[in-house]
Amino acid sequence: MAVRRLAETQPESFAFSPDNHAWAEREIAKFPEGRQASAVIALLWRAQEQEGWITKPAIEQVAEMLSMPTIRVLEVATFYTMFHLEPVGAKAHVQVCGTTPCMLRGAGDIIQVCRRRIHAEPHHRSADGAFSWEEVECLGACVNAPMVQVFKDTYEDLTPESFEAVLDAFDRGEMPIPGPQNGRRHSVPINGLTSLTEIDYSDAAAKPMAASAEPAEAEAASVAEAEPELLAAAPEEGADDLQRISGVGPNLESLLNAMGIYTFAQIAAWTPQNIAWVDNRLKFKGRIDRDDWLGQARRFAAETSGK
Template sequence: MSVRRLAKDQPASFAFSKETMKKVDWWIAKYPADRARSAVIPMLWLVQKQEGWVSEPAIRAIADKLDMAYIRVLEVATFYTMFMLEPVGSAALIQVCGTTPCMLRGSGELMKVCKSRIGEKQTLSADGKFYWEEVECLGACVNAPMAMINDYYFEDLTAADLNQIIDDFAAGKAPKPGTRIDRVNSAPEGGPLTLTDPGLYDGTAAKPISKLPNSDPAPVPA
């Protein structure tokens, strides 16, 4: 487990937007009054969606809203790596998977692109648009190498693919997530290789069964 600390530079204050507060109230209402603190993780996520990261003033605001000690919210925020504790890129947060399947398929080359285009990992780019980090398995091993960029998976990536994706985000575009090769979801490249006969599904290949197997009663022992 890595040590996770709050950013050195913090904003002076934090305020929930009207839209965020509406969602916060919805989450709190899902729980009994004496269990409202169960909404702490959704609230941290809502703050991150509003600000891009979770600041110390935001942690205090959540604690006040849920009548929790500040340290309890801080414990949750620092435990779960999905919560960013320092400012991230305004255009893209790039999380490159570095677990074995992705590493064997070339994630090291993706990290080289990030380092050359953005800088050292877990450092905001000079223009403030990009931030990247190496993460553990994101559960898309079949589509390795891959990266989660903002809220979406970008899969079957090459270094050239990632360079183009960064160019697109820098230009204010929204590159399409998903695979970069000829496949659907996690199917083989080029399409399925098994169960391709339409008769298996439309009934034309079905054969009538005149007698169910093992339908005869077992003989009675003498």
């Protein structure tokens, strides 16, 4: 892995947007007095989501907000490869795992695609500024090697062809579905069970073991979906800016609007059954809970209604 240093060219200043500043204050307040430094990764991550990368002024701002020496925040930002220390591709920054299991399973071929399609060298943006790439150490999805991470999501079980398809989708402005790209679910054997095959899984008593391979799926399946309140068109006073919800970009906002979802109040009112309905149509299971869309929407809805 390359030595991680701050970019030579830096902006003059950094400030959290009002929304992000309010969010940061709430995040800091979660920790007991004297332990505010525990919020450092959360704040750096939000700064990166806002700016696209971690700037020196952002590090200084986070240090000030957390009463930490700047060097301590710098240490965190330069240690974790999740933090980008220079501007990255506007559509996707590809982090290719180059550690042994991924390398044995073809990471070298994935890197060759990056060299050909993005730039011959890592940490450089493509000619149109849309993509960048780097090689990183193990990202914890070795069982689905080879894999890459793009922003918050991982794309696994890649071949050069399926990886190119992922890049094509990002290039079209789409959000490709994360996870295995070879059709299997999670890390379940693609050709069926290879061990414990003597167990009769038709017996309900034996099912917990089988189910444990896919607890999230089982839980999701247990929630029957129900259509949430949908609008035929944007309200007369105008649609809310759903992109204020962290995790919702232009494409997701368009998809939500196409379904009839235009306002924070609509999202804030979702039940687990409504979430299942939307999840199934966005094909990003778990993203709504992971990014706490409801909590965010409730805050934005309260702001909008002047509460």
